Amino acid sequence: MARIGVFVCHCGENIGRTVDCARVANELRDLPGVAHSVDYKYMCSDPGQSIVKQAIREKNLDGVIVAACSPHMHEKTFRRAVASEGLNPFLAEMANIREHCSWIHEDREKATDKAIEVCRSIVEKVKHNVPLETIRIPVTKRALVIGAGIAGIQAALDIADGGVEVVVVEKDPSIGGHMSQLSETFPTLDCSQCILTPRMVELYQHPNVKLITYAEVEEVSGYIGNFKVKIRQKARSVDADKCNGCGACAKACPNKKVPSEFDTGLGTRTAIYVPFPQAVPNIPVIDRAACALFRGRAKGLKKEACAKCREACSREAIDYDQQDTFIMQDIGAIVVATGYQLYSIGKDQPAGLTGYGEYGYGTIPDVIDGMQFERLASASGPTGGRIVRPSDGKEPKRIVFLQCIGSRDPAKGIEYCSKICCMYVAKHTMLYKHKVHDGQATVFYMDIRAAGKGYEEFTRRAIEEDGARYIRGRVSRLYRDGEVIKVQAFDTLSGEPILMDADMVVLATAMRPQPGIQLLAQTLSASYDQHGFFNEAHPKLRPVETNTAGIFLAGACQSPRDIPDSVAMASATAAKVLGMFSKDQLEREPTVARVDVSLCAGCFHCERVCPYGAITHLEIRDRKGNLVKVVADVNPGVCQGCGTCQATCPSKSVELSGFTDEQIYAAINALVL
Amino acid sequence: MAETSNGAFEPKVTAFVCNWCTYTGADLAGTSRLQMSPNVRIIRLPCTGRIDPLFIVKAFERGADGVIVSGCHPADCHYTSGNYHARRRFALFLELAGFMGIDPKRITFSWVSASEGGKWRDVVNDTVTRVRELGPFTAYRELAGKP
Numbered sequence: 001m002a003r004i005g006v007f008v009c010h011c012g013e014n015i016g017r018t019v020d021c022a023r024v025a026n027e028l029r030d031l032p033g034v035a036h037s038v039d040y041k042y043m044c045s046d047p048g049q050s051i052v053k054q055a056i057r058e059k060n061l062d063g064v065i066v067a068a069c070s071p072h073m074h075e076k077t078f079r080r081a082v083a084s085e086g087l088n089p090f091l092a093e094m095a096n097i098r099e100h101c102s103w104i105h106e107d108r109e110k111a112t113d114k115a116i117e118v119c120r121s122i123v124e125k126v127k128h129n130v131p132l133e134t135i136r137i138p139v140t141k142r143a144l145v146i147g148a149g150i151a152g153i154q155a156a157l158d159i160a161d162g163g164v165e166v167v168v169v170e171k172d173p174s175i176g177g178h179m180s181q182l183s184e185t186f187p188t189l190d191c192s193q194c195i196l197t198p199r200m201v202e203l204y205q206h207p208n209v210k211l212i213t214y215a216e217v218e219e220v221s222g223y224i225g226n227f228k229v230k231i232r233q234k235a236r237s238v239d240a241d242k243c244n245g246c247g248a249c250a251k252a253c254p255n256k257k258v259p260s261e262f263d264t265g266l267g268t269r270t271a272i273y274v275p276f277p278q279a280v281p282n283i284p285v286i287d288r289a290a291c292a293l294f295r296g297r298a299k300g301l302k303k304e305a306c307a308k309c310r311e312a313c314s315r316e317a318i319d320y321d322q323q324d325t326f327i328m329q330d331i332g333a334i335v336v337a338t339g340y341q342l343y344s345i346g347k348d349q350p351a352g353l354t355g356y357g358e359y360g361y362g363t364i365p366d367v368i369d370g371m372q373f374e375r376l377a378s379a380s381g382p383t384g385g386r387i388v389r390p391s392d393g394k395e396p397k398r399i400v401f402l403q404c405i406g407s408r409d410p411a412k413g414i415e416y417c418s419k420i421c422c423m424y425v426a427k428h429t430m431l432y433k434h435k436v437h438d439g440q441a442t443v444f445y446m447d448i449r450a451a452g453k454g455y456e457e458f459t460r461r462a463i464e465e466d467g468a469r470y471i472r473g474r475v476s477r478l479y480r481d482g483e484v485i486k487v488q489a490f491d492t493l494s495g496e497p498i499l500m501d502a503d504m505v506v507l508a509t510a511m512r513p514q515p516g517i518q519l520l521a522q523t524l525s526a527s528y529d530q531h532g533f534f535n536e537a538h539p540k541l542r543p544v545e546t547n548t549a550g551i552f553l554a555g556a557c558q559s560p561r562d563i564p565d566s567v568a569m570a571s572a573t574a575a576k577v578l579g580m581f582s583k584d585q586l587e588r589e590p591t592v593a594r595v596d597v598s599l600c601a602g603c604f605h606c607e608r609v610c611p612y613g614a615i616t617h618l619e620i621r622d623r624k625g626n627l628v629k630v631v632a633d634v635n636p637g638v639c640q641g642c643g644t645c646q647a648t649c650p651s652k653s654v655e656l657s658g659f660t661d662e663q664i665y666a667a668i669n670a671l672v673l
Numbered sequence: 674m675a676e677t678s679n680g681a682f683e684p685k686v687t688a689f690v691c692n693w694c695t696y697t698g699a700d701l702a703g704t705s706r707l708q709m710s711p712n713v714r715i716i717r718l719p720c721t722g723r724i725d726p727l728f729i730v731k732a733f734e735r736g737a738d739g740v741i742v743s744g745c746h747p748a749d750c751h752y753t754s755g756n757y758h759a760r761r762r763f764a765l766f767l768e769l770a771g772f773m774g775i776d777p778k779r780i781t782f783s784w785v786s787a788s789e790g791g792k793w794r795d796v797v798n799d800t801v802t803r804v805r806e807l808g809p810f811t812a813y814r815e816l817a818g819k820p
C-alpha cells in the first residue's frame with residue numbers, strides 16, 4: 001500500500017477564500033494509500049516546506065502531493081524540498097487548486113468539490129510514479145554563432161572572452177551586418193563604423209574564435225551539448241591563405257558597374273570585390289553572376305573570357321576553379337543571430353505581403369527606404385555623406401519621412417510594430433538638418449514610440465532643436481509631378497486633407513526576418529512565429545532561449561530590435577552558454593521516452609513522428625551474434641519528452657517517463673465515476 | 674454525470690491539455706481571475722501528441738459527459754510538430770466517435786495558446802453549455818448495466 005502525503009495550501013486567502021482547505025485535507029485522508037493529509041496557510045514558505053519534510057521523515061512517505069498553485073510556479077520548489085529528505089523528487093506532484101480552481105470559481109461548495117476531485121486524480125497518478133533519475137549528458141565546450149551582425153559579434157566575443165572556443169558562421173563575405181551600413185546611431189549619434197569596426201577586428205583576431213565567412217550552416221544533428229554541424233564554405237574563388245587584401249584585383253576588374261548591396265544599390269562595385277573598405281576579413285570574393293569569366297563558362301566558352309584579376313594578383317591567390325567545401329564541427333551550444341531584412345518597397349513581395357502600390361512600388365527614383373538614407377548620410381557612402389537625390393544629385397530642400405510602412409498594417413501583411421523606425425526617423429531628420437541647414441523635414445507618423453533610455457528626449461530634440469515637423473496621419477498617395485513628389489495625406493489631428501510637395505521621400509519600412517530563415521529554423525528544430533521570427537522559450541522569463549535546449553537567440557532574428565537591445569540579448573546568450581559550459585555534464589529532466597525492447601516489433605512509426613530524430617535503431621542479437629530483430633531505441637539526450645511516439649506506437653512498447661499510460665489512466669479513472 | 678441537490682444535471686467534462694500552451698493559458702485565466710464553469714477537470718500532458726484517443730474513450734467510459742482536447746496552435750508546438758500529429762489523429766477519431774456511440778458534439782478540439790486565457794474560458798463555458806444541452810452521456814453505462 002502506498003504511503004502518500006497530501007499537503008493542502010491556503011495560499012493565504014488566495015485558495016482558502018473559495019476552497020475549504022480543511023475539508024479537502026479531511027476527505028483526502030480517507031483515500032486508500034493516503035498516509036497523511038494536512039492543510040496549512042503557506043505551504044511554500046519555510047515552515048510550510050518543513051511540514052512536508054517532517055512528514056516525509058516521520059510518516060515514512062513514499063509519495064507527496066502539494067495541492068496549491070500551478071506546477072509551473074512551485075513544482076521545482078517542492079521537488080527540491082522532497083529531495084532534501086532523500087525521497088526521489090519525481091515522486092512529488094502538485095495539484096493545481098489555485099489558478100485552475102479557487103481563482104476562477106466563486107461557489108465555495110463547487111470549488112471545494114472540484115479541488116477534492118483534482119487532488120484525488122493526482123493521488124492516483126502518484127501511486128504509479130516511479131523514482132526517476134536526472135539524465136546526465138556530456139557537453140562539448142565549443143559554441144557556434146550563426147550570423148555576425150552586431151548581435152552575433154557581441155555574443156561571440158563574450159563567449160570567447162569567457163575562455164571558450166567559438167565558431168562564427170556568416171553568410172556574407174564580411175561580418176558586420178546591418179550596423180556596418182548605418183551612418184550615425186541613435187540615441188547618441190555616434191558613428192556606427194567607429195564603434196563597430198574595432199569589434200569586428202577584435203573578433204577576427206581573437207584566439208578563441210574561428211571565423212568562417214561566406215558560409216552557411218547546412219545540417220545540424222545531435223542535441224544540447226552534442227551537436228554535429230555541417231558548414232558549407234561557399235567558393236570565394238580567392239585563396240584566403242594567399243590573399244593579403246591589397247585590392248589590385250578589384251582595380252583590375254573591368255566590370256565596375258555592379259550595383260553594390262552594401263550601398264543599397266546607390267553605388268556600384270566590381271565583380272571581384274570586398275563589400276566595403278573596412279570589411280572583415282579583407283578578402284575579396286568573385287560574384288560569379290557578374291564576372292565575365294564565369295558568365296563565359298556558363299555559356300560553354302572554352303577560353304577564359306577574362307582573367308584580369310588573376311593577372312593583377314601578385315600572390316596567385318585567385319582560383320577560378322575553387323569549389324564549395326564542407327566543414328564539420330562538434331558544437332555544444334548554438335547562438336542564432338541572423339538578424340533582419342527590410343520590407344521591400346518594390347513590387348515583388350513574398351506570400352502574404354502586398355507592397356505599396358500607392359507609393360509607386362519603388363519606381364519613383366527619389367522615394368527611397370531608410371537604409372538607403374543611411375548610405376546617403378554616411379561619410380563612407382556613395383555620395384561621401386552628402387544627402388542628395390538619386391535622380392539628379394540635387395540637394396533636397398523638402399524631405400518627407402513616412403513611418404510605419406509595412407508595420408502596424410495588417411492589410412499589408414504585418415500587424416506588429418517594428419519598434420526602431422520611430423527612432424531612426426527622428427535620427428534621420430536630425431542628420432538631415434545637420435547637413436542641409438535650410439531644409440525642412442516633415443514626418444508622417446501614427447504614434448511616436450520612443451520608449452527607451454534617452455529615446456523620448458532624442459525625439460524631442462529632433463522636433464524642438466532641429467525643427468522636424470511631425471504630422472499625425474497617413475499618406476494615401478505619392479506621385480511624381482515634374483521634379484517634385486506630390487504627397488497626398490490626411491492630418492488626423494486637425495482633420496484636414498494635405499497635399500504637399502517634396503523633393504525626396506523616405507519610407508521607414510518594417511523589419512522582417514531574413515529570407516530563408518524558416519529553413520534554418522527547421523535545420524535547428526527551433527520554432528518560429530507566423531512572421532518568421534524565431535520563437536523564444538518564454539517571452540518574459542526565458543527571452544534568449546529557444547524551446548530546443550542548447551539553442552539561443554540574439555538580436556533582430558527574434559523580433560525587431562535596435563542595437564542596445566541586440567547587444568543586451570547577445571551578452572545574455574553568452575551568459576547562458578558560459579553557464580552551460582561551466583559544467584562537465586548537463587542535467588536534464590528525465591521526462592523522456594523509453595522502449596520496451598521485448599514488445600517492440602520494429603515498425604518504426606515512432607521514428608516517423610518524432611520531431612527530434614531521437615529514435616535510433618537497436619539490433620537485438622542472440623548469443624551467437626545472429627540478428628534477432630531490429631527495434632526502436634530512444635536517445636535520451638535528444639528526446640524532449642513530447643510523448644508523440646507513445647500515442648502512435650501500435651504495440652504500446654514505448655513509454656514516456658512521468659506520463660505513462662498507467663499514470664494517466666489512473667488519473668482519468670479517479671476523475672469521473 | 675453528477676446531480677446537484679436540486680436534481681439538475683451537472684455535466685462532467687475531462688480536459689486533456691498540453692503543458693506548454695493550454696495549461697499555461699488556463700493558468701493565465703486564473704491569474705486574470707476569469708470566472709468560468711467549475712465542471713471541467715484538467716489532465717496535464719506534455720503535448721497533445723501524447724494524447725491517445727483511448728484516453729478520450731476511457732473518460733467517457735468512466736462517466737464523463739464531455740471531453741476537451743486542447744494544445745498549441747498549429748505553428749506553435751513546443752515540440753515543433755506534436756500537435757500536427759494530434760490534429761490528424763483526432764480528425765480520424767472524430768469520424769470513429771459516432772461509430773463508438775459517442776456523439777462528436779461531446780468532444781471539443783481547440784487550440785489555446787499560453788496567452789489566451791480568455792479563449793480558454795470560452796472553450797470551457799461553451800463546452801459545458803453544449804454538453805448540458807445534450808444531457809448526460811449514458812450509452813456506456815447502459816451497456817455495463819449500471820443505473
Ligand SMILES: Cc1cc2nc3c(=O)[nH]c(=O)nc-3n(C[C@H](O)[C@H](O)[C@H](O)COP(=O)(O)OP(=O)(O)OC[C@H]3O[C@@H](n4cnc5c(N)ncnc54)[C@H](O)[C@@H]3O)c2cc1C
Nearest residue numbers: 147149150151171177178185186339340370555556562563
Ligand atoms: C534604417 C535603419 C536605421 C537604423 N538605425 C539604428 C540606430 O541608429 N541605432 C540603433 O540602435 N539601431 C538602428 N537600427 C537597427 C539595427 O540595424 C539593428 O538593431 C541591428 O543591426 C541588429 O543586429 P543583428 O546582429 O541582430 O542583425 P543584422 O545586423 O541583420 O545581422 C545579421 C547577420 O547575420 C547574417 N546572416 C543572416 N542569415 C544568416 C544565415 N542563415 N547564416 C549565416 N549568417 C546569416 C547576416 O548576413 C548579417 O551579417 C537601424 C535599422 C535600420 C533599418
